Amino acid sequence: MKKGLFILTTSIVISLLLVFSVIAAGSSTAARSDTTNTDSDPTTNFETNKRVNAARQLNKAEKSIAREACEDSDNRRARIKCRLDYIKEHKEEFEAPYSRAPEACRKLDEGKKGKCVSFYKKSQACYEKEGKLKNQCFKRLANFARANLKDEADERNSKARDYVILLLYDIQEKIEHAIENDRVNSDDGADTIDKIVEIKQDILDGKKKNEIKPKMQELRSLLKDLKSTIDEDAE
Amino acid sequence: MQNKKRSTITWIVAVILILLAGYFLIFGSNDIDDSNNYSGSQQEEESIIEIDESDYIEVEKTDDILNEIDDSLNYFE
Numbered sequence: 001m002k003k004g005l006f007i008l009t010t011s012i013v014i015s016l017l018l019v020f021s022v023i024a025a026g027s028s029t030a031a032r033s034d035t036t037n038t039d040s041d042p043t044t045n046f047e048t049n050k051r052v053n054a055a056r057q058l059n060k061a062e063k064s065i066a067r068e069a070c071e072d073s074d075n076r077r078a079r080i081k082c083r084l085d086y087i088k089e090h091k092e093e094f095e096a097p098y099s100r101a102p103e104a105c106r107k108l109d110e111g112k113k114g115k116c117v118s119f120y121k122k123s124q125a126c127y128e129k130e131g132k133l134k135n136q137c138f139k140r141l142a143n144f145a146r147a148n149l150k151d152e153a154d155e156r157n158s159k160a161r162d163y164v165i166l167l168l169y170d171i172q173e174k175i176e177h178a179i180e181n182d183r184v185n186s187d188d189g190a191d192t193i194d195k196i197v198e199i200k201q202d203i204l205d206g207k208k209k210n211e212i213k214p215k216m217q218e219l220r221s222l223l224k225d226l227k228s229t230i231d232e233d234a235e
Numbered sequence: 236m237q238n239k240k241r242s243t244i245t246w247i248v249a250v251i252l253i254l255l256a257g258y259f260l261i262f263g264s265n266d267i268d269d270s271n272n273y274s275g276s277q278q279e280e281e282s283i284i285e286i287d288e289s290d291y292i293e294v295e296k297t298d299d300i301l302n303e304i305d306d307s308l309n310y311f312e
Contacts, residue, residue, distance in 0.1 A: 132291040139291065147290035149310055160310035167304050171297060209311035216308065220301060227297035 063090065070094075076103060076197065081190035087180050094176070104165075104200035116204060123166055127173050138166040161203050168196050171223070174230040183229045192222040 070082035080103070083094045105116035119141070126137035139147065142162035146152055152159055172193055178184040199215050223230075294303050 131293045131295060132288055135291040135294055136288060147286050147292075149307055156310040157312040160307045164304050164307050167294070167300050167307070170294075171300055174297065203311075209308045212311065213308060216301075216304065223297055223301070231296050 066090075067094065071100060077190055077194040079103070080193050080197070081186055084176070084179050084186035084189045084193070087176055088182070088186055091180055093180075103197045104204060107201060108204055112204065119162070119165075120169075123169060126166065127170070134170075138163060138170075141166060165200055165203055168200055171230075172196050174233065175226065177233060178226075178230040183232065184226055188222075188226060192219070192226060195219045195222055 066086055067083075070079050070086065073079050073082065087094050101113055101117050102120045105113050105120065108116055122141055123138075126134055126141060129137050136147075142159050143155070144152060144159055144163070149156060149160055149163065175184060175189050175192055179186055179189045195215065195218055199212060199219060202212050202215065292303075294300050
């Protein structure tokens with residue numbers, strides 16, 4: 001009887017250890033996928049990793065101060081320009097301070113702002129995809145039930161608005177990437193992204209298409225000289 | 236001897252059941268996480284899964300994106 005109890009206890013402990021080790025492995029993968037830092041080297045030893053991490057922490061703190069400084073200006077275009085200069089200088093994506101909402105969400109009331117920030121965060125996964133998969137990701141996020149907007153049975157207005165916001169973010173990403181690779185200067189980039197943000201704000205504010213279409217024309221003009229450069233990655 | 240054999244089988248079954256419970260706990264929770272990524276209704280989620288990937292379009296070039304935006308603007312109210 002005692003032997004049986006021992007086997008049972010041992011079996012349960014081993015099983016639980018197995019289960020939790022799988023859970024732990026899964027959660028560590030999730031954490032890795034959240035970070036944009038891909039320069040970790042699994043072959044380096046623990047001490048080296050500690051030193052590298054310490055240097056990286058210091059660097060991160062300095063970078064964090066530089067990013068926060070971009071919030072000092074009351075002018076939206078100046079803030080955008082500051083972030084683009086950061087991207088150009090540090091050759092990395094601008095990781096916004098945690099306390100700050102994306103520009104397009106800032107003027108919304110608290111309830112809408114929360115949804116806007118959440119939508120922005122969810123959308124980040126789509127920009128890691130390409131081609132049809134990216135388009136599918138956008139449409140899923142915009143709650144499409146079909147592959148085309150014209151086939152949607154209901155809520156076309158809100159679905160179209162969400163979809164356009166995602167497409168505008170896509171252009172913004174392309175510009176930022178071109179700036180990171182020194183193919184576009186930060187002044188041209190700031191003018192264009194400022195216009196993109198303005199259009200996104202209008203869409204989120206529920207403005208009608210007649211108000212948005214002229215701004216889209218302005219965006220087309222701004223992109224006229226940039227598009228061949230920012231499309232280099234898509235070729 | 237018979238009792239001992241029966242007892243061993245019982246423990247083996249118990250271990251398998253615990254492992255199975257753990258497996259479903261892990262993969263079951265992943266499914267919930269995935270479904271939370273998108274805010275669509277369950278019906279929409281199911282119907283969208285049936286859509287073939289080839290039905291989607293490739294919108295990578297800036298001109299294509301701008302045209303897609305213009306088309307979508309027509310659905311704004």
